[in-house]
Amino acid sequence: MAPDRQYAVASLLFDYVKSPSLRHLRDPHSVHKLARDIVNALDRASSVWKKWEPDREEIAKAAAPCWIPTEDLQSFLNTLPGPPLTKTDVEQRLRAIWEEPHTTYPKDELKEGCLAVYLAEKSQGTGMRAIIGALQEHIEREEERLRNEQQEQYRHWKEDERVKLEQRFLSGADCGWTRIEKSEALYCRRNGRAFRIIQGKDKRWTLYRIKELADKGDLLGTYQGRGDANKALQQIAYAPEPHR
Structure with a gap:
C-alpha cells in the first residue's frame, strides 16, 4: 500500500480507537461508518484529482x-x-x-x-x-x-x-395504414386497391378488400398480428384481379 494511502487509513483507525467506549467501538453503525470513511480516504489518496x-x-x-x-x-x-x-x-x-x-x-x-x-x-x-x-x-x-x-x-x-x-x-392515392377520422379500423391503399383491417376481441386482425368506406368488404383472411397481415397484403395487393 502506498505511504499516503496507508497514512490515510491509519489516521482514521487511530481516531476511531481513541473512543473510551467499547460499546461505541463495537457498534455496527459506527463500524460501517468507519468502513465508508476508509473507502473514501483510499479513493481520495489514489485519485489523480489531488x-x-x-x-x-x-x-x-x-x-x-x-x-x-x-x-x-x-x-x-x-x-x-x-x-x-x-x-x-x-x-x-x-x-x-x-x-x-x-x-x-x-x-x-x-x-x-x-x-x-x-x-x-x-x-x-x-x-x-x-x-x-x-x-x-x-x-x-x-x-x-x-x-x-x-x-x-x-x-x-x-x-x-x-x-x-x-x-x-x-x-385515391396509395398510402400506408391510417385511421379515417376516429375509426376503430385502419385503412390503406396498395396498387390502387383499398383495404381495411380491424382487430377483434380475440386480438386477431381481420383483413378486407373494400371499394369504399361504407363497403362491408370481401374477407381476405384473419391473422395473429399486423405483421402477418402486411406480409399477406404484399402478395394480395399485386395479385391478378379475380374474374367475376
Missing part, C-alpha cells in the same frame, strides 16, 4: 449541470479545505464529471434561464450551496417543461401525419 477534498467534490458534482460562471465557482471552492484551485482545475474537473457514465453536459437551452436565476440569487446574497439547490430545482422544472413540449410536438406531428395519410387515402 486537490479535490470531499466537500469540493460534492459541490462540483452538484454544480456541474447548473451553468454557474466558472470564476464564481472557483472562488467558492477555494473557501473550502484543500490546496488553491485555478480556473483550469475547475474547468477540467467539471469536464471530467460531464464525461462520466450516466452524466451529460449542461443543456444549452437551459443556460440563459440558469444564469438569470444565479444572478438574481447572488444579488440577494444567497449562499452558493443554496443557489446550487435553487438551480437544481429550476433545472428539474425546466426539463419537465421541455419534455411536455416535446411530447406535445410529437402528438401534433403524429396527428399531422395521420391527416396526410387520410387525405391520400381519400384522394
